[in-house]
Amino acid sequence: MTDSPLSRWERHNGAALAVASLLYLAAYAIRVLGHGLPEAIRDLCLAVTLAAWAVFLVDYVVRLRLSGQPLHRFLRTHWLDTLVLVLPLLRPVRVVQTYETVQRHHHEPLLSLHARVITYAGLSAGLLGFAASLTVYAYEHGAPGASIRTYGDSVWWACTTLSTVGYGDMAPVTPVGRLVAVGLMGCGLALLGAVTGSFSSWLLQIFAREGENPYPPETERPPGNSPGASGRTD
Structure with missing residues (x-):
């Protein structure tokens, strides 16, 4: 370093x-x-x-x-x-970097790479959703023709947008609200791709390990093939 x-x-x-x-x-x-x-x-x-x-x-x-x-x-x-x-x-969102600062004081990471990706994605999603819901509520709740009137509406909208579900029951009508929506859609896709890719990579590593070592450690060899067994019966 x-x-x-x-x-x-x-x-x-x-x-x-x-x-x-x-x-x-x-x-x-x-x-x-x-x-x-x-x-x-x-x-x-x-x-x-x-x-x-x-x-x-x-x-x-x-x-x-x-x-x-x-x-x-x-x-x-x-x-x-x-x-x-x-x-x-x-x-x-940069708060998640504090974890990296803590890890620099250890010789090995406290979490595996896949766990770190999922942790970062979860923290980022929560903080982004909270910040976006506040901004959208601040600009939307008093706008003419707005469907987002309460903070609960804004939180529900942020969750559906960030998760890329997008029910369409609520949508921002102000320029700032729509700009936040576009950014939240992009972040949702990026975070979903990061978590999905990390989870898939973890599964592939597990399957590869099982393919290299099909028997559990305590039963490395099938019965009758242990060292010293002659295979002869009297």
Whole structure:
């Protein structure tokens, strides 16, 4: 593992960024759902979201400086970081990287590759669905002709969209809502493909192992073929 300034920065600030991501999502959720809260609390949540976004901006600038790359090359090689900075609601998805930070302190991964893929996909799906349901509800519940009127409607819509089921009983009508829907459809397809591919690969490995070793360890050889058996009967 390289020990460059950039890798050291990413290794030591992972927990802080994870906390900032969760605070951003929690403050945004309170502002969206807390219609009857006092204005002071809503203003505090707004201040928390702005402070968390400032932390993301500082991290992005520091990573740019430590990378030693020109801006255009950094944007091309770190396009996901740029997208997360522009759309901060995607930032909580990066919380799953905290697991990788923890694993660097161990010689072997705590989970197998297939288990990590499924874990990452599950966490990403949950966080993406929650963030998308908040955004769609914020723009849709008061729009003329909208079918998504309550947060429960928004959660149901996010689940059906992310799982690629798409019943069609609810659909966003605002430009922002439809843009979120397109992004959620793409993420749902990608996550479903990752989980399906990982599970299929795991099954193929199991079948291959069984083909190489058809007998359980305690009965490696069929009866009568153990070492020392002469095969003669008196």
